[in-house]
Amino acid sequence: MPDSPNAGAPVRDAPRGRYRFREYHVTTVPDPLALPKFEAVCVTGEEHNCGATSGTLHTPDELTRWIAEHCAQSGHELYEQTVRAVVRAEPSAWQ
Known part of the structure; x- marks a missing residue:
């Protein structure tokens, strides 16, 4: 018997399975x-954000110093702070 032209298509009326996931x-x-x-970005502004950015810094003190300097120069008070770190996942047992 020849293959159907829809051999790779999903079956519409197939029963749906129910999956249970264990917590990992x-x-x-x-x-x-x-x-x-x-990193910090200045988000002070009514119509649009100032947008000044600190660039990538490696200590919280450097970031605080940049914010303090920008605040002193511009009077801006609102900043969005981002902290990124490389972490290693240590899996434990399935629950």
Whole structure:
């Protein structure tokens, strides 16, 4: 018997399966060899944000210093802060 022209198409009237997922626990641990990355963006403004950015810094003190300098120069008070770090996942047992 020849193959149907719709051989790879999904079957519309197939019964739907019910899947159950077990909970998987993972602990994240900071990588001691990777430096964290801190960045701030000035979001002060009514019509639009100022948009000044600190660039990537590696300590919270550097970030605070940049914010303080920008605030002193511009009078802007609102900032969005981003902290990024490389972490390692340490899986534990299925629950």
